[in-house]
Amino acid sequence: MSFSQGLSGLNAALSALDVVGNNIANSQTVGFKSGSIAFADVFAGSQIGMGVQVSSVNQNFSDGVLGQGNTSLDMGIQGNGFFRLTDEAGRAFYSRNGQFKTDANGYIINNQNMFLTGYQATGTPPSIQAGAAIGPIQIPTGEMMAKASDSGTMRGNLDSGTEVVDQTANPFDPSDANSYSSVNQVTAYDSLGNEHTVNVYFVKTGDNTWKAYSSDTTSPATAGGDVTYGELDLTFDASGQLTTTPASLNVQSDSWKGANPLDFNLNMAGMTQQATETAMSSPSTNGYPPGLMNGYTVGDGGQIIASYDNGEKQILGQVVLSNFTNPGGLSSSGNNCWQETPESGQPVEGLAGTGNLGSLYGNKLEASNVDLSKEMVSMIIYQRNYQSNSQTIKTQSELLQTLVNLR
Template identity: 45%
Template structure:
């Protein structure tokens, strides 16, 4: 009798319906990967066969569509790879990038699993749970001032003839420009750079604070074409801001400065100091860097996301909550920074939708239903045949 074949068909068809139903149920689950049922026939030496079995439920890791959310902490992987999480001491992997920051300062998913990364953006070593420090950013003293300008070649040399430089007397210098600098406590000062033409193609540079007596920093030398040929004393000079703070050891970088027969013109200006600041927000950029934004306008890379790849992603074990775990079939994870090697790139402000094709799944559902019904019909026919045999007298 073929009851065993029909029963195996019912069991297999029921599993197939479960898989399809699970796909349909998760068609709106971010990062979900659809499954499909693989069947195998059963013979074991039987002439007519013993029915069918479920060989495996295979996961399909094709990418889903990316949907913009506008949230700084929502990310999606464009390409291959998985985000790496620490979930209660177990390492799990997911394509769901709906992230938040918990009360303890860790970046987590909806289940509380902590996202891992390379601390301070230093790729390599063991990944760690990404922690956002609540403390502010300490002040940093200015160590370098950069400027690019044109010094008017037609300017006459300043012949002091024993008259000393005087910051309050514009006849003792040729040109000035201003820059804000910071001491080690984050106090800002208005500093003035004084340029004095002292000879053919030679200029003296001084630095002063708030109109006070300026200290000599160094000299600029230009060639016959008005291009900067050399500097002296600008790589390191001491500047005293006063106020009881440590004197600043500064460098003045004037690369690109020219001496042409045009008006004085400052085209670029910058310095590397800043005052203290508090954390006002975090974001994840397209390089996978978790960036802290501070009230003083500074940004800092706190960590870089880890992207994990596997030799056989279909061998990963689903553990629920949009996550998978490593198995011997999947192989060990190959981890790295986004966009490096096999790792996909990170898209910020978007999430990856489920890769379930709902139309296809509904068609498969109809086919699976017909398959189930056909197997029930087989049992019905076998029952009728058996009843006929029983009724023989």
């Protein structure tokens, strides 16, 4: 019996050393999760055990340390969750290795050419649509489409000491500087991305009363062929606060170079009238011209954001994470990936930071969670265990030899 006990001990120690060796070998593998071995004794109808057996090899899914990534698509997870990957056949795999790149078609893949999945942004401008299906994320390389200005803002102060303009004697005329008190500019864009310069003229018509006029100097005519100016009455109280509501100055123009005409409102709420010089604070509109992609980054939370040479940014996709009721029940498939099993339960998918899913960080990589010091100590212990079991076999052999030599 001692032979079988010792032999089972040798096998168990060898299996334990295999687990330790695998941990040490993968101590520098991104996202690797260390394993640990569990033993159980063996009985066969006797009070004296028959030895030992390996009951399971478990994986430790605790977090590895986050380090700096090497590319703009590197990602790291802290807390619960896995990246969801699919192969060419559509089979799902799960990994903590956040080393990603793009293939020839712009799809985000790992080093084993599996596709990273999430939500693809669609529409113009792109956005994540409610109820979107989870699938491979593709980074488009085309030009960012222009967006026509459909709103804008202009805020600032009008000098209360400005002389009143007699509009009866001097009706408003952009070519006559005596017919207005001051002028400011704001840039707008049409549906093709053509830049328009819009002048906004202010005319003081009396104490605490002003008129504002808009004129698109790039394409001044409207569809009727005549120049039309937007007009707004501005009234202020004795403290210089604007009382006009709504304070919206309309901007219109004719079609230019094949684009749709401009037609939007400038919000002037917040204008003041004080005894200081007239000045506007960065008037702006929400349009922009087309742009070429400069690059992209993964934001904390898994949003993939592209930047363009027109100064704009837009979302391209959203990475999702998957988690399981029992991650320990996942089946290891190699390449630092796992697959779903009945013991793991079905995956629960969602955005990082929601539910019981952990956090996702861009330009970070999760290191292996192997503790080399602990593994070296374990290796010494299992080596001693192996030697001790071999000694029981040696002792049993010597006892049998003694019995054989009895005469």
